[in-house]
Amino acid sequence: MEELNIVENSIETNTERKKLLFILNPRAGTMQASKNLSDIMQIFSDAGYLTSVLLTAKSGDARDFAHQYANEYDVVACAGGDGTYNEMIDGVISSGAKCKVGYIPAGSTNDFGASIGLSKNIIEAAKAIANGETITLDVGSFNGQYFSYVASFGAFTSASYSVPQNLKNIFGHTAYVLQGIKDIVSIKSQHVKVITDEGLPTERVIEEDLVFGAVCNATSVGGVLKLDSFRVDMNDGLMEVLLIKSPKNLLDVNSIAMSLLSNSLDTKDIAFYSAKTVRFEMSPYVPWTLDGEYKEGESDIKIETVVDAVNILV
Secondary structure (H helix, E strand, O other): EEEEEEEOOOOOOOOOOOOEEEEEOOOOOOHHHHHHHHHHHHHHHHHHEEEEEOOOOOOOHHHHHHHHHHHHHOEEEEEEEEEHHHHHHHHHHHOOOEEEEEEEEOOOHHHHHHHOOOOOOOOHHHHHHHHHHHHEEEEEEOOOOOEOOOOEEOOOHHHHHHOOOHHHHHOOOOHHHHHHHHHHOOOOOEEEEEOOOOOOOOEEEEEEEEEEEEEEOOOOOOOEEEOOOOOOOOOOOOEEEEEEEEEOOOHHHHHHHHHHHOOOOOOOOEEEEEEEEEEEEEEEEEEEEEEEEEEEEOOOOEEEEEEEEEEEEE
């Protein structure tokens, strides 16, 4: 763990400064956040923050940092990809802290940042943390582990962690699209039973062979799927469920592709609806991703909506 405390020279001894913890993934994307670190720190300082910086060195560091220190800070923010943000959110919520959070999208695709309108410009995103207002968002819980915007399996899913980082950096969104097209044609389907809002009057059960399944709270998934922003409310106490059936022939593949491109998500091959809780009964050997990060599968998975879970500066 590498830590750097930056204290503004003009601090007055009788003034209590706000405290901000900044978690930086120095290798995310094209490393723009690292290159602009001094400017980011100046923005935070000008806004009245006493800032501590922690650099991640491996997977899990952002979660550990947030869980250990969140209760000591007014704001916990991070710069990196959606995986870094996912870890930070999991750490903050599990710590019980009531701090605000901030996010500088500095990864390759940044689905979550795009969904809530965060600037792709590093400096502008830093200004939003320093001077912005908070919005309240729901998050999901995957058998007790928190995620910010999507839990998914199947086609499009592995692209988040199987596309080499250098290709993500060079080709960005295109790398995910190419991998997703390859997946939907070649991936093995999985027999899955999906139970939504179990025990409620709105209970729905689908048992099908699927090539993709997702429970999400965003308008962009996996760098490939774009959901209609008018149909996705990120603070309505519900998650969106998207299921794609296994295509039986190339005509089905073409139909699915056209439906996804045109946002026609209620077809014979695609189910798209909202729910508060979702259960998946399936093979435990099917890997998932949470916000683009690898997650081992389980035979019985319960995904729940955690309402008003985070206050994020935008």
